[in-house]
Amino acid sequence: MDLSYLWFFIVGFFFVGYFVLDGFDFGVGMSLPFLGKDDTDRRVLINTIGPVWDMNETWLIVAGAAMFAAFPEWYASMFSGFYLALLLILVALILRGVSFEYRHQNKGREWTKWFDRMIFVGSVVPALLWGVAFANLIQGVPMDADNNFTGTLFTLLNPYGILGGLTTLMLFFTHGVVFVSLKTTGDMRDRAQLLARKAGAITVLVAATFLGWTIFQHLDSPHAWLIIALALAAAVALIASWLFNAVGREGLAFATIALTIVLAVATILSALFPNVMPASNNPANGLTIESASSTPYTLNLMTWVAGLALPLILGYQTWTYWVFRKRITREAILTSAH
C-alpha cells in the first residue's frame, strides 16, 4: 500500500488524539461558570487537568507537524485558507494556557476573575472553531487552480460549518463535564453528573443532526456504507455515554464519550477520503491524499520515526494519567499552600 494512505490515518490519529484529550480540557474550561460556585470549586476544576493539559495540547502541535511533513500541500492550503479561524484558535489557546499557569500566582479576586474568563473563552473558541474548520473541510471550500482557498472567514460560517462547530462545542463540553465527575468527589461530582445529563441531551440532538447531514451529503460516495456505519456507531456510543452517566457509572460514561469523539472524527475522515481538501467549485482544484503527499522517501522515514516513537509516547502518557489517577478534593485544594 502507498504510504501516503497510511499517513492519512496517522495524521487522522493525531487529530483524534488531540480532540479526545484536549477536548475534555476544553470542556473543563467551559464548565467553570457552570460548576465553579466559589474559588475553591474553580481550583478543583482546573486541577483536574492541571498536570495533563500541556501534553494534551501537544497532540495538536504533533498533528500539525505530521500534516506538514506528510502532506505539505494540505497543510499549506488549509492553514493559509483558514487563516482567521486559526488566528482565533491560536489567540484562544494562548490565553487559556497562560491563564492556567498565571491564575494561581496571585491571590487577588480581580486577578483570578480575569484568568477564569480567559480560560472560559480560551476553551469555547477552539472547541467551536475546530468543528467549523473540519465540517468545512469535508464539505469542500472554494479553491483556485493552485489549490489556494479563495473564500473568507465568512465562507466558513455556513449552516453546515456552524452546525459542525456546535457539535464539537457540545461534545467537548459534555466530555469535560463527564471528566469532572470522574475526577472529583462529593457535591462537585453530583453536580457534574447532573450537568452532564442536561448537556448530554442537547449534545445527542446536535450531534445526531450533524452526523445525519454528513451522511446525507455523502450518500453517493463509493464507501457510503462506512460513513453511515461510523456515524451510527458514534451516535450509539454517545447515547450509551448519556445512559452510563445517568446511572452514575462515570468511568464508562467517560470511555464511551471518548469513543464517540474517536468515531465522529473517523466519520469525518472517512467522508474526506480519498481527498484531503476537496474544492467546492471545481473538483480539479482540490487536493487528494496522493496529490498532497510528500515523497515516498520522506513518508518512509516518518513511518519509522512514528513507529518507534508512538509506543513510547503512549506508554509515558498512560503512566502520567496513572500517576495522577486520584480524584481532586476540596480539602486537598484548601490545605495546599499555593
Added chain:
Amino acid sequence: MNVGELLDPLLLSRWQFGLTTLYHFLFIPLTIGMVLLVAILQTAWVRTGKLKYLHLTRLFGKIFLINFAMGVVTGIVQEFQFGMNWSDYSRFVGDVFGAPLAMEGLLAFFFEATFIGLWIFGWDKLSPKLHLATIWATAFGSVLSAYFILAANAFMQNPVGYEINEAKGRAELTDIGAVLTNPVAVTQFPHTIFASIMFAATVMVAVAAYHLSRKRHEGTMRTALKFGSFASMFGFAGSAISGDQLGLVMVQTQPMKMAAAEALYKTTENASFSIFSLGTPDGAHEIFSIRIPYLLSFLSTHTFTGEVEGINDLQAQYVQDYGPGDYSPIIWITYWSFRWMIALGGLGALVSLAGLWLTRKGKDPKPWQWKVAIWSAPLPLMAALVGWIFTEMGRQPWIVFGLMKTEDGVSPNVTGLTVAISLLAFTLVYGTLAVVEFKLIKKAAMFGPDEWENHDDPENVDHSKLATVY
C-alpha cells in the same frame, strides 16, 4: 506611501514572523538554560540533602515555570505560521522541512510536555529519584527540540540533502542524515544552548545579587551567586567557541552574510575587523572607523592573511548564478547586530567574572556593584536576540538560500488586511502578556525562596507541600 502599500502582505508577514519569532525566543533561552540549571540544583539536593539546594530548586523552578508557559503557547504560533503566512514556502520545502518539525514533535515536545507536568505536580507522588528524573527528562526534551528546530532552520541557511523536482516545483528530501548533520545546525546548536545557559545563569546571578545586597538568605544566595557566575562564564566560553566555528561555517555556506556582517564591499586579504564605524547611510562609504587588523580574515578563515569575499564581488557572482537582482541583505542591520551580539554577550561575561572576584572569600561588593549585577541580567538575552536578527536578516533576500526568495514564499491568497489584523492581535496579546510575565517573574524573584517550607530537618521535608496546585 498609500494604504495599499502599507497593507502589503509580504511586508506585514515578514514583520509578523520576525516579531512573533523574536518574542517566542524571549522565552526559549530561559527555558532551556534554566531547566538545565534547575536539574543540576535538584540533583545536588537529592545527593547531598542540603536544604539550600532544595530552596534554590524551588525558587528557580518557579521562575522557569512562569516562563515555560509562554514558550509553549507562543511556540504553537510558530508552527502554524509557516502554513498560514508562508504557504508557498511550505509547499516548496514541506517534503524536507516538515520532517525535522514532525520529529521534534514526536521525539521531543511530547517528552518535554509530559514530564514537565509530572515534575510540577509529582513532588509528592513520585520517589525523590524518580521525580529528579522527570526534570532531566524535561531538559532532555527541551534540548532535543532545539536541535530539530535548528536543523530545520539550517536548511533555510544552507540547504542540503535534497533534490529539486521541477515537475512538482518543490525541494524533495533525499538524505535525512545530511539534513540533521548540516554543518550550520551542528555549530548553531551548541551556540544556542551555551547562550541559553548563559542567560539563565545571569538571571540567577541577578536574583542572588538582589537578595545579597539586602542581606537576605545569605547562605543560599551565596551558593546561587557562585553557581550562576560560573555557569554564566561557562555559557559565554561555549558561545564564543561555537560562535567562532559557526563563523567559519557561515563563510563557507553564506559568504554574503559574513561580508555583510563587516560591511566589506571589496574582496580583501589581510582583512581587518571594525569595532565601530561611521559611513554614508547606505553603508557603502566609510567616513571613520576603529579597526583591529587581520581580525576579519582570522574570524573567516582562521589565518591572518586569508581572503574574505566582498559584497560587490559576491553580488556580481550571484547575478551570474541566479539572474538579475539585489542579493545583499540590509547592511546596517547585519553590521550592527553582529557587533552588538558580541558586545552584549562579552559584557555579560565580564559582569560575572567581576562578581566572582568581588565576592571571593565571603567579601561584600558595594551597593552599586550589586545593582550592576542585577541590571546585567538581560544582556545575554539581548545578545541572543540580535544574534537571531543577524542570522535571519543576513539570509535575505532568500527564504531558502539560493533556492527560494522570501518574496516568493508568502501566501498568495492571504490579503494585507488579514495579516494586519493578525499582526495587531499578536502585538496586543503578546505585549500585554509580556508585562504580566515580567511582573510575575520579578515578584517570584524578589520574594525569594519559600522559607516557610524551611523545615530545619532535611530528612523530614513534607513533599505534599512541594507539589504545585493551580
